[in-house]
Amino acid sequence: MKVTPKSVRKEILTNIRKSLLELGSSTIVELSDRLGISFPTISKCFAQMEKAGELILVGLDDSNGGRRAKRYAYNPEYMLGLAIFLERTETHYIVYNCLGDVKNTGKTDGVLVEDDLTSLTKLMEKIVDQHPTIRSIAIGVPGSVDNGKIFYIPGYEQFHNLDLKGYFEQHFSIPVVVENDMNAAVLGFHKNSGLKNNTSLVYLYSGQNGPGAGFLINGDVVRGSTFFAGEVSFVPQYNDRNFRQALENDRDSMTATFSTDAQIDAICRLIATITAIINPHTIIFCSDEIEKTTLKKISIGSSKYIPSKHLPNLTISDWKQDYLYGLQSLGITLMLMEPN
Amino acid sequence: MKVTPKSVRKEILTNIRKSLLELGSSTIVELSDRLGISFPTISKCFAQMEKAGELILVGLDDSNGGRRAKRYAYNPEYMLGLAIFLERTETHYIVYNCLGDVKNTGKTDGVLVEDDLTSLTKLMEKIVDQHPTIRSIAIGVPGSVDNGKIFYIPGYEQFHNLDLKGYFEQHFSIPVVVENDMNAAVLGFHKNSGLKNNTSLVYLYSGQNGPGAGFLINGDVVRGSTFFAGEVSFVPQYNDRNFRQALENDRDSMTATFSTDAQIDAICRLIATITAIINPHTIIFCSDEIEKTTLKKISIGSSKYIPSKHLPNLTISDWKQDYLYGLQSLGITLMLMEPN
DNA sequence: AAAACTTATTAAAGAGGTTTAATAAGTGTT
DNA sequence: AACACTTATTAAACCTCTTTAATAAGTTTT
Numbered sequence: 001m002k003v004t005p006k007s008v009r010k011e012i013l014t015n016i017r018k019s020l021l022e023l024g025s026s027t028i029v030e031l032s033d034r035l036g037i038s039f040p041t042i043s044k045c046f047a048q049m050e051k052a053g054e055l056i057l058v059g060l061d062d063s064n065g066g067r068r069a070k071r072y073a074y075n076p077e078y079m080l081g082l083a084i085f086l087e088r089t090e091t092h093y094i095v096y097n098c099l100g101d102v103k104n105t106g107k108t109d110g111v112l113v114e115d116d117l118t119s120l121t122k123l124m125e126k127i128v129d130q131h132p133t134i135r136s137i138a139i140g141v142p143g144s145v146d147n148g149k150i151f152y153i154p155g156y157e158q159f160h161n162l163d164l165k166g167y168f169e170q171h172f173s174i175p176v177v178v179e180n181d182m183n184a185a186v187l188g189f190h191k192n193s194g195l196k197n198n199t200s201l202v203y204l205y206s207g208q209n210g211p212g213a214g215f216l217i218n219g220d221v222v223r224g225s226t227f228f229a230g231e232v233s234f235v236p237q238y239n240d241r242n243f244r245q246a247l248e249n250d251r252d253s254m255t256a257t258f259s260t261d262a263q264i265d266a267i268c269r270l271i272a273t274i275t276a277i278i279n280p281h282t283i284i285f286c287s288d289e290i291e292k293t294t295l296k297k298i299s300i301g302s303s304k305y306i307p308s309k310h311l312p313n314l315t316i317s318d319w320k321q322d323y324l325y326g327l328q329s330l331g332i333t334l335m336l337m338e339p340n
Numbered sequence: 341m342k343v344t345p346k347s348v349r350k351e352i353l354t355n356i357r358k359s360l361l362e363l364g365s366s367t368i369v370e371l372s373d374r375l376g377i378s379f380p381t382i383s384k385c386f387a388q389m390e391k392a393g394e395l396i397l398v399g400l401d402d403s404n405g406g407r408r409a410k411r412y413a414y415n416p417e418y419m420l421g422l423a424i425f426l427e428r429t430e431t432h433y434i435v436y437n438c439l440g441d442v443k444n445t446g447k448t449d450g451v452l453v454e455d456d457l458t459s460l461t462k463l464m465e466k467i468v469d470q471h472p473t474i475r476s477i478a479i480g481v482p483g484s485v486d487n488g489k490i491f492y493i494p495g496y497e498q499f500h501n502l503d504l505k506g507y508f509e510q511h512f513s514i515p516v517v518v519e520n521d522m523n524a525a526v527l528g529f530h531k532n533s534g535l536k537n538n539t540s541l542v543y544l545y546s547g548q549n550g551p552g553a554g555f556l557i558n559g560d561v562v563r564g565s566t567f568f569a570g571e572v573s574f575v576p577q578y579n580d581r582n583f584r585q586a587l588e589n590d591r592d593s594m595t596a597t598f599s600t601d602a603q604i605d606a607i608c609r610l611i612a613t614i615t616a617i618i619n620p621h622t623i624i625f626c627s628d629e630i631e632k633t634t635l636k637k638i639s640i641g642s643s644k645y646i647p648s649k650h651l652p653n654l655t656i657s658d659w660k661q662d663y664l665y666g667l668q669s670l671g672i673t674l675m676l677m678e679p680n
Numbered sequence: 681a682a683a684a685c686t687t688a689t690t691a692a693a694g695a696g697g698t699t700t701a702a703t704a705a706g707t708g709t710t
Numbered sequence: 711a712a713c714a715c716t717t718a719t720t721a722a723a724c725c726t727c728t729t730t731a732a733t734a735a736g737t738t739t740t
Contacts, residue, residue: 001355002376003351003352003377004697004698005697005725005726005727008343008348008697008726009727012343012727015341015343027688028688028689029688029689036342036344037343037344037728038728039688039689040690040691040727040728040729041726041727041728043689044727063735063737064686064687064737065686065687065736066685066687066737067686067687067688067689067734067735068687068688068735068736069687070688070689199565200562200564213617215617215618217557217558217560217562218560218562220558220560222540222558222619223619224540224619224620224650225540225619225620225621225652226619226650227619228615228619228646228650229617229618230616230617231616231619231650232617233616234615234646235612235613235616236577236609236612236613237577238578238579239578239579242645272574272575272576273575273576273613273617274617275568275574276568276570276571276572276574276575277553277555277569277570277572277575277613277614277617277618278555278564278569278617278618279562279563279564279565279568279569279571280564280565281565305574305576306568306574309566310566310568310571312565344727344728345695345696345697345727348697349697352697367718368718369718377697378697378698378699379718379719380698380699380720383720384696403705403706403707403716404707404717405707405715405717406706406707406715406716406718407705407706407716407717407718407719408705409717409718410718410719
C-alpha cells in the first residue's frame with residue numbers, strides 16, 4: 001500500500017540481495033534486466049555494497065564481442081542469522097549465513113517450563129556476543145503466534161499474550177520473527193521444494209495433543225479467525241467418530257506409525273476432505289510417523305473418494321529439518337530487508 | 341516485486357482515488373497524512389485531476405485558526421464500469437459508476453448455449469457505445485477461471501481454454517476481468533461486510549451440479565492446484581456417504597430448502613470440517629436455500645463437533661446481489677488502476 | 681596492425697518525488 | 711485597526727532513479 005522513495009530504495013536493495021543469492025553471481029546488466037531497474041542504479045548500489053564488504057568481485061565474464069563484464073557475488077558471511085526453537089524439554093539453535101550454511105549449533109534444556117525469559121535471554125546474549133554479525137533472530141514456538149506475539153500456547157500458560165518479538169527486538173536491536181512450529185515447517189518445506197509462490201501445501205503431523213496440520217494456501221500461512229485452523233482432529237469422519245477418534249480407536253501401541261487399515265482409511269478420508277476444500281498441490285507427512293508403503297496405500301485409498309487427477313502429491317519429509325529450514329528462511333527474509 | 345518510477349506513480353494515483361472514494365471527500369493535507377505522501381505531490385495530482393474533470397471542488401473547510409482548506413471530492417461519473425454475468429438461460433448486465441450507483445441495467449438470452457462469442461460481443465458493443473466513459477469490464481462465468489482464461493466450464497465445452505479477458509481487451513481496448521461466479525460472490529460479500537482484508541470467508545451454495553463452496557482465505561480467492569477447490573460435495577461424512585449423498589438421500593422434493601434433521605446434521609458436519617481446517621470468520625448461505633430457523637439449528641448442531649468459540653458466524657445473504665457486487669468491486673478496482 | 685564493430689561502464693541530463701522556505705488567507709488580542 | 715499567531719498552498723532547492731550520450735575495453739575484419 002505505502003509507496004515512498006524510502007520504501008522504494010529499501011525494496012530495490014532487498015531485491016538485489018535476493019536475486020544475487022538466487023543466481024549465485026551476476027553482472028550489473030543481468031540484474032538490471034532481471035529486476036527491471038536501470039543499470040546505473042544497480043551500479044551505484046553495487047559500488048556501495050562492495051565498499052561495505054557485502055559484495056565480492058569474482059572475476060570477469062568471457063567476452064561476447066565487447067568489453068568483458070565484471071561478475072559479482074554476494075558475500076554470504078556479511079550477515080548471519082540466529083534460528084532458535086523451543087520445545088518442552090530442549091531448546092535448539094543454529095547460527096547460519098545467507099546461504100543457509102550452518103556456522104554454529106547447540107542445544108540446552110527446555111526454557112518453556114520456566115517462569116520467565118531469563119535463561120532464554122542469557123542463552124541468546126551469549127550467542128549474539130559470539131557472533132556479532134547476527135542481523136536477524138527467528139524463534140519457533142509450539143503455539144499460536146500473531147505478529148510476534150504468543151497468542152495461545154497450551155501447557156505453558158505463563159507465556160500467554162507475551163510479545164516475544166517486541167521484547168527481543170527491544171533487547172537486542174535486531175529484527176525478530178516468531179512463528180508457530182507447524183507453520184514454520186510447512187514454509188520450510190515450501191521454500192525447499194522450489195514450488196511456485198502461490199501453491200497450497202498441507203503438513204500433517206500427530207503431536208502429543210492429537211493430530212494437526214499446518215496449511216499454506218496461495219503461499220500464505222493460514223491461522224484462522226480464532227487461531228484454530230489446522231485442528232483436523234475434530235473433522236467428523238464416520239457416523240460416530242472424528243479423525244482423532246478414528247486414529248486412536250485403532251492405535252497400535254507397539255509402533256508410533258500409522259498402519260492399520262482403519263487408520264489408513266481415516267487418513268484417506270482426511271485427504272479427500274482437504275482436497276475437496278482447498279485442493280492443495282502437496283500433502284506432507286512426517287518421516288517418523290509413516291512408512292513409504294503406507295503412503296502408497298493412502299494414495300490408492302483416497303481415490304475412492306475423489307477423482308485421482310485432483311488428488312495432491314503425497315510426500316514424506318523430515319519435520320525437524322523443515323522446521324529449522326522454515327525458521328532460517330524467515331530469518332533470511334528479514335535480514336535481506338535490512339537497510340544498509 | 342517490481343518497483344519503478346512508473347509503477348510508483350501509478351500506485352500513487354490509484355491510492356489517491358481509492359482514498360477519495362472511501363472518505364467521500366478530502367483536503368490535500370488529509371490525504372497526504374493518510375497516504376504518507378508529501379502534500380506537494382498530492383497537490384500536483386489534484387490539479388491534474390481537477391483539470392481532467394476527475395475531481396470536484398466541493399467547498400472550503402471551516403477554519404481552525406488559519407487559512408481555510410479546499411475540500412475536493414471524486415467525480416463518480418468520470419468513469420463507468422460494465423459488469424456482466426453469463427448464466428445458462430440469461431445474461432444480465434449493469435452499468436455503474438465508481439460509487440456503485442447503477443446507471444443502466446438489462447438482460448437478454450443466455451449466450452453460453454451459443455457456439456461462439458458473436459452475440460455477446462454485439463451486446464457489449466451496444467452497451468459500450470451507449471456509455472463511452474466505460475473504463476472497465478467485469479465478466480462473471482459459471483466455470484473455473486485462471487487469469488481471465490476460462491479453464492473449465494462444465495456444460496459449455498466450446499468455451500474451454502478460451503481467453504475471454506484477452507479477447508475483449510483486444511476488442512475494446514478496455515481492461516477486462518473475468519471471475520468465477522462463486523468467487524465473485526464471496527468477494528462481493530467480503531467487500532460489503534466491511535471485514536478486514538485478511539479474513540477468511542466461505543460461501544456455500546447448492547448448484548445444479550451438486551453443492552459447492554467459494555473460499556476466500558486471508559483475503560485471497562482459493563482456486564486449488566487443479567481448480568477443484570470448493571467441491572465440498574465430495575467430503576466423506578458418514579461411514580458410507582459423502583456430503584452430496586447425505587443431502588440427496590434425504591432430499592425433500594417438495595421444497596428447495598434444506599430442513600430435515602439428517603440434512604442439517606450433514607451441514608453441521610461440513611461446517612465443523614471447514615472450521616477444523618481453515619477456521620473462517622464467517623460462512624454464508626444463500627437466502628433462497630435456507631431458512632433462518634434452520635440456521636439456528638445448524639449453529640447449535642455444529643457445536644457438537646467443535647468448541648463453539650471457534651465456530652464461524654453463520655449468515656444468510658442474497659447470492660445474486662453479492663455476485664453482482666463482487667463483479668462491480670473487481671471492475672472498480674480495475675478502473676482505479678487506470679493511468680490518467 | 682589499423683579500422684569497424686560490440687558490449688560494459690561512467691557521465692551528464694531529465695523526470696518525479698521530498699523537504700524546506702515563502703506566501704496567502706484566516707483568527708484572536710490589545 | 712494593527713499585530714501576533716495558525717494553517718493552506720505555492721515555489722524553490724534537493725535527492726534518487728531513468729534515459730541518453732560518451733568513454734573504455736574487447737573482438738573481428740581487412
